[in-house]
Amino acid sequence: MGGLTDRVWLRYAILFALITALVTGANIAIGSRGGGHLAANRDQLRKACDGALPYGDLQGLVRDARPGELRQHGTMLAPGQQSRSLLDCSLSWGGGNGVTVHAEALVSDVPQGMETRQILGPGPGGTFTAPGTTGRYGARGAWLVAECQGGLDGRVRPTTDLYVTAKVADGSAGAAAGANRTTALTGFRTAVHVANAITRAQRCGGPPLDPPNRVVATAGDQGEGGSTGPASRRCDWISPSSVPGLRPGAWATRGDAQDSTSLSACTGEWDPDARHNKGVAPRDWQITGVEAASWAGVLGRSAYDSYEREGHVPGWGAADGDNRLVDAETGADDDAESGAAEAEETDAGDRVDRVPSYLTRPQLALWARSVCGGRVTYHRVSVLPRLRIPDGETVPLGPERRAALSETAHTLLARYLGAVDGWPKTAGCRDTTVLGEVEEWH
Amino acid sequence: MALTTGPRSLVTQRQVRGMTAAALVLAVLTGVIVWFAGSDDRALDEACGGALAADEVRTVLGDSGMDVTSGTEGTFGGDSSDSGSGGSSGSGNSGGSSLAVRCAVTAEGRGRVGVTIAGAPRPRAEHGTGELYTAVPARDTLPVPIGHGWSGLLATDNARQGDRGDGRATAAVLLDCARGGRSLLITVETTLRGATLDDPATRPSFVRTAIATARRADDRWNCGARLGKPVRGVGLPVNADEYEPLLGATGTCATVPTAARSAVSTARETARARAPREICALGARDGAPRYRLDAYYGPYAEDARAQYTRNGGEGVTPADKPAGRLGRSAYWAGADCPDGARRALYLIRADDADGDARARPDLGYERAALSAFAARSAEDHGCAAPVTP
Numbered sequence: 156m157g158g159l160t161d162r163v164w165l166r167y168a169i170l171f172a173l174i175t176a177l178v179t180g181a182n183i184a185i186g187s188r189g190g191g192h193l194a195a196n197r198d199q200l201r202k203a204c205d206g207a208l209p210y211g212d213l214q215g216l217v218r219d220a221r222p223g224e225l226r227q228h229g230t231m232l233a234p235g236q237q238s239r240s241l242l243d244c245s246l247s248w249g250g251g252n253g254v255t256v257h258a259e260a261l262v263s264d265v266p267q268g269m270e271t272r273q274i275l276g277p278g279p280g281g282t283f284t285a286p287g288t289t290g291r292y293g294a295r296g297a298w299l300v301a302e303c304q305g306g307l308d309g310r311v312r313p314t315t316d317l318y319v320t321a322k323v324a325d326g327s328a329g330a331a332a333g334a335n336r337t338t339a340l341t342g343f344r345t346a347v348h349v350a351n352a353i354t355r356a357q358r359c360g361g362p363p364l365d366p367p368n369r370v371v372a373t374a375g376d377q378g379e380g381g382s383t384g385p386a387s388r389r390c391d392w393i394s395p396s397s398v399p400g401l402r403p404g405a406w407a408t409r410g411d412a413q414d415s416t417s418l419s420a421c422t423g424e425w426d427p428d429a430r431h432n433k434g435v436a437p438r439d440w441q442i443t444g445v446e447a448a449s450w451a452g453v454l455g456r457s458a459y460d461s462y463e464r465e466g467h468v469p470g471w472g473a474a475d476g477d478n479r480l481v482d483a484e485t486g487a488d489d490d491a492e493s494g495a496a497e498a499e500e501t502d503a504g505d506r507v508d509r510v511p512s513y514l515t516r517p518q519l520a521l522w523a524r525s526v527c528g529g530r531v532t533y534h535r536v537s538v539l540p541r542l543r544i545p546d547g548e549t550v551p552l553g554p555e556r557r558a559a560l561s562e563t564a565h566t567l568l569a570r571y572l573g574a575v576d577g578w579p580k581t582a583g584c585r586d587t588t589v590l591g592e593v594e595e596w597h
Numbered sequence: 598m599a600l601t602t603g604p605r606s607l608v609t610q611r612q613v614r615g616m617t618a619a620a621l622v623l624a625v626l627t628g629v630i631v632w633f634a635g636s637d638d639r640a641l642d643e644a645c646g647g648a649l650a651a652d653e654v655r656t657v658l659g660d661s662g663m664d665v666t667s668g669t670e671g672t673f674g675g676d677s678s679d680s681g682s683g684g685s686s687g688s689g690n691s692g693g694s695s696l697a698v699r700c701a702v703t704a705e706g707r708g709r710v711g712v713t714i715a716g717a718p719r720p721r722a723e724h725g726t727g728e729l730y731t732a733v734p735a736r737d738t739l740p741v742p743i744g745h746g747w748s749g750l751l752a753t754d755n756a757r758q759g760d761r762g763d764g765r766a767t768a769a770v771l772l773d774c775a776r777g778g779r780s781l782l783i784t785v786e787t788t789l790r791g792a793t794l795d796d797p798a799t800r801p802s803f804v805r806t807a808i809a810t811a812r813r814a815d816d817r818w819n820c821g822a823r824l825g826k827p828v829r830g831v832g833l834p835v836n837a838d839e840y841e842p843l844l845g846a847t848g849t850c851a852t853v854p855t856a857a858r859s860a861v862s863t864a865r866e867t868a869r870a871r872a873p874r875e876i877c878a879l880g881a882r883d884g885a886p887r888y889r890l891d892a893y894y895g896p897y898a899e900d901a902r903a904q905y906t907r908n909g910g911e912g913v914t915p916a917d918k919p920a921g922r923l924g925r926s927a928y929w930a931g932a933d934c935p936d937g938a939r940r941a942l943y944l945i946r947a948d949d950a951d952g953d954a955r956a957r958p959d960l961g962y963e964r965a966a967l968s969a970f971a972a973r974s975a976e977d978h979g980c981a982a983p984v985t986p
Contacts, residue, residue: 236797263838
């Protein structure tokens with residue numbers, strides 16, 4: 156460097172100054188050409204989507220650089236046009252900032268996972284619930300279900316079930332990697348605001364939904380696990396002391412934290428990390444997991460249909476004969492472990508099933524139906540035995556073990572329906588009918 | 598000075614040569630670019646034997662960066678001038694039309710338009726070699742008529758906005774030619790990225806290419822069909838959960854009776870507007886499928902019958918007689934249609950998941966439902982009263 160002359164330094168300096176001037180000029184030119192849209196964009200936010208968007212929650216996302224880009228359709232905007240959407244709007248301001256909302260009157264199932272594990276399990280990225288709102292926030296934004304007692308227009312037949320989704324993007328890297336807490340809350344508040352705007356416009360009657368002011372992480376690794384406050388108390392009844400047949404020791408419970416009048420889900424698991432359980436290994440067939448859930452109205456229909464598609468509702472699977480160890484007539488089987496069970500077989504009721512290793516969570520479920528808050532409600536409880544099956548092998552399930560699972564499942568249902576802080580009691584469920592068991596190893 | 602001026606003059610000469618070479622390369626490059634840019638346009642204009650509505654495709658997909666493939670074979674009604682770039686068919690007409698035109702336009706990141714144009718009826722030799730015409734999705738979601746004077750359909754596999762596959766639909770337009778009972782079936786599958794069929798303003802984009810291509814095909818192959826009007830709006834294909842009470846049905850299920858024994862009380866239907874395929878799906882009170890009524894006209898009737906020709910050993914089938922019984926729980930009927938068109942075919946089949954309608958068929962109801970459906974559909978299409986089982 157020492158070899159550079161003053162003249163060379165001067166050339167570099169001039170070149171640097173020129174480039175800096177060019178870049179600055181370009182920025183100013185672009186800036187002056189693209190800016191000045193803030194007021195118009197905010198006005199657009201107020202009016203877009205039939206005025207259903209929450210201005211206060213979303214105004215911080217509005218950018219100045221270019222005009223907002225709006226796409227919208229739906230029968231509330233154009234009543235004469237055929238569409239399944241009541242409202243479908245997308246408004247973006249560049250830089251990754253924008254909001255997309257969708258609302259429709261449901262004529263069939265809720266298009267979201269309704270099975271117990273889907274309600275409680277974490278999705279890809281961050282998943283959150285908002286206490287007081289029946290719905291969830293995940294990779295595709297927030298969704299909720301609301302009721303329109305007066306009935307909703309626009310579909311082939313009348314319905315009272317409103318489904319709303321909202322996705323808010325603030326352009327941050329956090330939003331791209333997974334939902335963060337603030338974005339999730341804004342998403343929920345936007346969905347609630349849209350739902351209230353629709354129920355008001357459609358004269359649904361009934362009180363509006365309360366916009367949530369906090370969200371709870373669904374994943375258990377964020378210190379909440381959906382098990383704080385009332386959600387946790389709703390599942391506290393799950394313990395070996397109240398449900399004989401469960402593996403003794405300390406259990407960990409989780410709830411859905413939606414604090415919903417239409418939905419509740421609990422799971423309990425024998426906790427291997429608990430101090431009391433250290434050094435103890437459950438034996439095969441001891442029950443180390445339980446599930447208990449209730450779904451009212453359209454959620455009940457959706458959950459039942461979802462399990463039915465897998466053949467996991469009463470009346471399916473058990474009579475198929477799949478995985479059965481031996482036929483009562485032939486009694487032939489070469490598995491030594493099955494010998495005792497084989498000898499016990501006298502009729503089809505004393506059959507011995509095979510549980511294959513590829514089943515990740517074999518369980519016995521028990522279904523019941525009630526009327527809760529005036530709506531048909533489905534309840535499902537299940538018991539999950541501890542099983543270690545070598546890959547590619549099966550284990551026999553004979554009548555005695557099957558009967559023990561059944562007894563525990565019935566006890567579990569009775570405790571669930573009768574638990575003082577449990578959802579069925581607080582929802583005032585009555586006229587309960589037990590629908591039957593489902594062997595989820597078929 | 599000699600040491601400095603010598604190299605300076607040498608550099609100048611090099612510069613001149615370099616600039617000349619650069620100018621030449623630039624000129625050649627510009628020519629190549631212009632030629633290639635123009636080649637997209639030429640390929641588009643010539644696609645599908647020149648019948649593709651290139652302007653409509655540009656409207657739908659944009660006008661740059663398109664990849665075009667095309668092939669034309671066969672003749673339409675023995676007109677030898679119809680042999681195209683793909684070569685002649687050599688399949689032999691034997692009274693049918695061997696015209697088979699296919700082209701596709703793909704615009705990276707924007708979508709795709711795939712077009713087939715088939716002359717009908719097909720040569721007898723083709724029966725038994727697979728589907729005669731490009732199929733339209735009609736299993737779970739019912740196709741809707743295009744209307745506006747066109748004999749056409751809009752169909753999709755997709756049920757919900759935002760699902761995988763939303764933004765993809767198939768439009769089919771049937772041109773009944775003026776002479777000789779021939780017809781042209783134009784089928785266009787359009788995929789538009791970021792678009793949804795649920796938006797009524799976007800939906801016409803899914804039929805636009807089919808309509809405009811049908812107009813050009815009518816000219817190109819001297820079909821002389823009665824053409825429809827411009828399409829500004831089109832209905833939404835009907836999903837499996839969009840059933841309504843059968844009593845009061847006004848579309849394709851109009852006049853079809855309910856049934857107490859078969860628990861038929863709901864219907865999924867579409868409007869009636871001279872579509873070449875019509876469907877009425879009958880269900881129980883909760884919408885669970887019970888029976889399905891299908892009407893096939895022109896090439897679709899020919900294709901359906903040809904499938905029975907292929908499936909030999911079934912006894913008497915729609916390929917053999919105008920009307921009859923098919924298996925345990927199915928009947929068919931037929932009707933003669935004007936201008937030498939293929940005989941229309943009407944079918945009723947059990948459609949329930951548990952197989953109850955097949956195991957304990959309500960044959961009296963099946964015949965009554967088929968008769969009502971066929972009579973109404975035939976009347977709408979100007980066909981004679983159907984022959985029923």
